[in-house]
Amino acid sequence: MEISASKIGNVAVAVVPVEELDASNTAEFKRDVTPVLEGNASLVIDLSRLRFIDSSGLGAMLSCLRQVSAKGGDLKLCGMSKQVRATFELVRMHRIFEIFPTQLEAVRAFQG
Amino acid sequence: MWPELSQQERFRAVALAVRDRLVDGMLATEERYRRADPKRVHYLSIEFLLGQSLQTNLVNLGILEPCRQALTKLGANLEELESVERDAALGNGGLGRLAACFLDSLATLGLPGYGYGINYEYGLFKQEIDGGYQREKPDNWLAEGSPWQISRPQEGCLVPVFGRIEHGTDRHGAYNPMWMDWKVLMGVPHDMLIPGYGGRTVHFLRLYTARSSHDFDMRIFNDGDYFKAVEQKIASETVSKVLYPSDAIVAGQELRLVQEYFLAACALRDIVRRFEQNHSGFDEFSAKTAIQLNDTHPALAVAELMRILVDEKDLPWDNAWKITQSVLAYTNHTLAPEALEKWPVPLLERTLPRHLQIIFEINHRFLQQVATAHPGDSRRIERMSLIEESSPRQVRMVNLAIAGSHSVNGVSAIHTKLLKDELVPDFCQLAPDKFNNKTNGITQRRWLLEANPLLADLICSHLGNGWIIDLNQLRGLEKFAEDAGFEAQFQKIKRANKERLAAIIRDNVGVKIDSDALFDVQVKRIHIYKRQLLNVMHIVHEYLSLIEDGKVPLAPRTYILAGKAAPGYWLAKQIIKLIHNVAKVINQDPRADRWIKVAFLPDYRVSLAEKIIPAADLSEQISTAGTEASGTSNMKLALNGAITIGTLDGANIEIRDEIGEDNIFIFGLKAAEIKALREKRTYLPREFYDRDPRVKRIADAFASGLFCREEPGLFDWVGKVIFDPADEHFHLADLPAYLQAHEKASQAFGDRKRWMRMSILNVARIGKFSSDRTVMEYARDIWGVSKI
Numbered sequence: 021m022e023i024s025a026s027k028i029g030n031v032a033v034a035v036v037p038v039e040e041l042d043a044s045n046t047a048e049f050k051r052d053v054t055p056v057l058e059g060n061a062s063l064v065i066d067l068s069r070l071r072f073i074d075s076s077g078l079g080a081m082l083s084c085l086r087q088v089s090a091k092g093g094d095l096k097l098c099g100m101s102k103q104v105r106a107t108f109e110l111v112r113m114h115r116i117f118e119i120f121p122t123q124l125e126a127v128r129a130f131q132g
Numbered sequence: 133m134w135p136e137l138s139q140q141e142r143f144r145a146v147a148l149a150v151r152d153r154l155v156d157g158m159l160a161t162e163e164r165y166r167r168a169d170p171k172r173v174h175y176l177s178i179e180f181l182l183g184q185s186l187q188t189n190l191v192n193l194g195i196l197e198p199c200r201q202a203l204t205k206l207g208a209n210l211e212e213l214e215s216v217e218r219d220a221a222l223g224n225g226g227l228g229r230l231a232a233c234f235l236d237s238l239a240t241l242g243l244p245g246y247g248y249g250i251n252y253e254y255g256l257f258k259q260e261i262d263g264g265y266q267r268e269k270p271d272n273w274l275a276e277g278s279p280w281q282i283s284r285p286q287e288g289c290l291v292p293v294f295g296r297i298e299h300g301t302d303r304h305g306a307y308n309p310m311w312m313d314w315k316v317l318m319g320v321p322h323d324m325l326i327p328g329y330g331g332r333t334v335h336f337l338r339l340y341t342a343r344s345s346h347d348f349d350m351r352i353f354n355d356g357d358y359f360k361a362v363e364q365k366i367a368s369e370t371v372s373k374v375l376y377p378s379d380a381i382v383a384g385q386e387l388r389l390v391q392e393y394f395l396a397a398c399a400l401r402d403i404v405r406r407f408e409q410n411h412s413g414f415d416e417f418s419a420k421t422a423i424q425l426n427d428t429h430p431a432l433a434v435a436e437l438m439r440i441l442v443d444e445k446d447l448p449w450d451n452a453w454k455i456t457q458s459v460l461a462y463t464n465h466t467l468a469p470e471a472l473e474k475w476p477v478p479l480l481e482r483t484l485p486r487h488l489q490i491i492f493e494i495n496h497r498f499l500q501q502v503a504t505a506h507p508g509d510s511r512r513i514e515r516m517s518l519i520e521e522s523s524p525r526q527v528r529m530v531n532l533a534i535a536g537s538h539s540v541n542g543v544s545a546i547h548t549k550l551l552k553d554e555l556v557p558d559f560c561q562l563a564p565d566k567f568n569n570k571t572n573g574i575t576q577r578r579w580l581l582e583a584n585p586l587l588a589d590l591i592c593s594h595l596g597n598g599w600i601i602d603l604n605q606l607r608g609l610e611k612f613a614e615d616a617g618f619e620a621q622f623q624k625i626k627r628a629n630k631e632r633l634a635a636i637i638r639d640n641v642g643v644k645i646d647s648d649a650l651f652d653v654q655v656k657r658i659h660i661y662k663r664q665l666l667n668v669m670h671i672v673h674e675y676l677s678l679i680e681d682g683k684v685p686l687a688p689r690t691y692i693l694a695g696k697a698a699p700g701y702w703l704a705k706q707i708i709k710l711i712h713n714v715a716k717v718i719n720q721d722p723r724a725d726r727w728i729k730v731a732f733l734p735d736y737r738v739s740l741a742e743k744i745i746p747a748a749d750l751s752e753q754i755s756t757a758g759t760e761a762s763g764t765s766n767m768k769l770a771l772n773g774a775i776t777i778g779t780l781d782g783a784n785i786e787i788r789d790e791i792g793e794d795n796i797f798i799f800g801l802k803a804a805e806i807k808a809l810r811e812k813r814t815y816l817p818r819e820f821y822d823r824d825p826r827v828k829r830i831a832d833a834f835a836s837g838l839f840c841r842e843e844p845g846l847f848d849w850v851g852k853v854i855f856d857p858a859d860e861h862f863h864l865a866d867l868p869a870y871l872q873a874h875e876k877a878s879q880a881f882g883d884r885k886r887w888m889r890m891s892i893l894n895v896a897r898i899g900k901f902s903s904d905r906t907v908m909e910y911a912r913d914i915w916g917v918s919k920i
Contacts, residue, residue: 113310
């Protein structure tokens with residue numbers, strides 16, 4: 021899974037390139053996002069291509085947040101579809117992530 | 133084209149044409165509701181015993197005759213096509229049929245409402261009889277699809293189950309439990325349209341099918357482990373596969389718990405989604421939403437609504453709880469301990485971990501409230517706790533439902549009294565205003581207008597047709613109770629109905645019966661508390677009196693019984709076998725030929741009830757007092773002119789009050805007397821045997837093997853039941869009074885004028901028991917909804 025990060029100022033922005041993040045590709049996602057997590061303290065993950073996320077996908081997101089937080093960094097999310105947002109709300113993960121409509125707003129939140 | 137179609141295809145064509153009309157009505161109704169934005173009722177039930185729909189839809193749309201004429205022109209017969217339709221048997225008995233009657237009344241009364249249920253692929257099993265024993269066969273009612281269902285995949289919802297809680301903190305440092313590792317079910321709604329009488333209002337009953345998600349299906353082809361993926365797909369779709377066939381007994385399996393959650397979750401998702409389409413925020417949610425829980429099967433709605441409001445919508449707990457209680461209301465249908473649902477805490481922990489947390493929190497706050505009201509009363513706390521401290525601990529669903537609802541109702545006056553005084557007195561003390569009675573009712577559209585068109589026509593010709601939407605207007609028949617002309621027509625109609633049933637009995641079970649005999653009918657689920665055994669004892673008494681004493685009955689009797697036993701209910705299945713063996717002996721005895729016949733009609737269901745009930749003369753409602761919460765076959769039979777022989781139990785008491793003591797045969801111990809016997813442990817059944825030769829003869833007949841010559845000892849269990857001092861149903865205590873009541877009934881039947889008068893007065897005075905009245909009471913007292 022190709023996950024590369026671009027930079028907007030100091031903030032790295034990585035786009036999840038798949039439409040579904042679930043048990044079939046979570047391991048691959050975690051493996052391929054690790055270099056991005058390790059290399060960036062301020063990170064925005066863009067989920068705008070994501071149509072569906074299941075419990076294991078959410079677990080992977082949580083794992084990303086913990087990895088970044090452990091190094092004193094922060095991770096924000098953006099671009100969620102209604103369905104993906106509903107899934108985050110179902111498990112109360114919207115309370116631990118800051119979630120923004122667009123990349124720009126998420127990046128600005130780091131600066132604010 | 134038409135001549136080449138099979139009957140099934142013709143039925144489907146007619147149904148689809150009718151469905152078009154229903155869709156038009158539904159769209160118009162929804163538009164009316166959209167403009168008015170009224171408060172809406174959502175009736176959650178794990179069962180809806182709908183029966184057949186074609187005739188009901190034609191009658192309620194007012195197109196029965198045009199349809200009949202159109203089909204006649206095509207060379208088809210409407211009644212034949214109606215008989216082709218499979219019953220939608222998505223229910224076991226009274227609770228499911230009540231839900232179906234309520235939907236009819238909601239639509240007829242124009243009260244904005246929806247039903248929510250599960251779209252079982254297999255409904256209640258088909259009952260076959262083999263050597264006198266019940267054999268269950270699958271009821272694949274959707275094998276050829278149902279023309280009445282409209283699939284709505286775009287309104288599907290995802291339902292998580294299983295998993296675990298990940299304990300964390302949120303961005304502000306507060307405790308934040310996260311529900312992880314769940315499996316996803318998809319609920320796909322299939323709507324069945326429910327027209328009210330007159331066709332102005334058409335609601336829908338939303339039945340959910342469990343599917344694995346489309347995305348999951350796509351992954352099957354991408355995933356390496358094809359068979360594992362298919363297994364998981366099958367597991368998902370099992371949730372809506374089959375209705376649990378236990379009536380009045382808890383089915384404690386994990387699948388049933390998942391079904392119950394699936395129902396609550398799909399319904400609430402839909403309710404919240406619809407609300408949010410037109411409102412922002414939840415301030416108005418309780419002003420616009422009423423949810424009725426039909427028994428505790430949907431009671432997880434308490435926790436699920438809290439979860440949605442607190443977890444997803446970020447409402448503070450107290451606010452969410454206030455909304456939940458304002459919205460939810462609970463109907464209790466039973467006091468029997470074996471029927472009260474409890475779920476083991478470990479099972480809930482692995483199936484619905486977040487809901488268990490919520491239930492614990494609800495319990496904690498609730499018990500604080502109890503402790504404040506009753507300081508130092510630890511026994512009360514223990515009784516009222518939502519958690520029973522057994523091993524393993526159990527969640528008491530009745531307590532959860534009561535705590536989470538603003539209204540708790542029983543289904544007859546005596547049942548509600550017993551509910552308040554005996555089942556949950558602590559809850560009643562804490563919140564007396566919550567408790568209220570809503571005596572059950574039945575829809576006169578199905579149970580008189582459609583099932584008994586001849587009687588309906590007679591009534592219309594004398595009173596007009598106002599009774600169809602106002603059953604109290606049947607009081608107008610009182611003046612015809614002694615009118616010879618009316619009586620003659622009434623009697624002729626009853627005879628015609630009896631002839632129709634006699635033909636069905638002859639064709640189905642090969643018993644030839646005399647249509648002039650007294651048709652003594654007991655049709656309901658087979659259950660020890662309903663006391664089919666007592667009925668059999670009377671039958672045996674009549675038979676032995678005839679062949680041993682030469683006592684010819686005052687009138688020939690045909691005993692008609694029907695009903696299903698839960699597959700795992702050994703005793704109920706033995707009762708069915710007993711009925712068949714007794715029937716065989718009696719029916720084959722030439723000495724009894726003119727006087728007594730016994731017929732058990734297999735596969736009792738709504739469409740069969742519609743044939744049996746109009747033909748009944750005597751209606752057996754003989755449950756042990758204090759056990760039948762209401763009953764509804766009592767109402768259906770009285771509506772069709774059958775006279776009740778019954779105990780003062782359930783709605784029998786109110787039927788007696790309405791119809792008058794002279795028009796009903798009441799016998800037996802009252803609920804308070806039964807309770808006293810039970811508590812004082814003074815019941816000695818042997819005394820009845822020793823004192824009363826009739827009782828002795830009946831009991832000896834079972835023990836002697838008279839009814840099981842080829843299988844000696846087969847009915848030894850009868851003696852074990854009736855002679856047990858711990859017999860919870862006090863068969864022998866009520867037997868002498870029951871025999872006496874039957875004597876009176878026989879004498880009355882011999883006096884045709886008197887019998888007709890009683891029969892007509894039963895019809896005239898049954899108006900209270902319309903489900904229209906019941907639903908109006910719910911609307912006024914519980915839901916706060918009005919006609920739109």
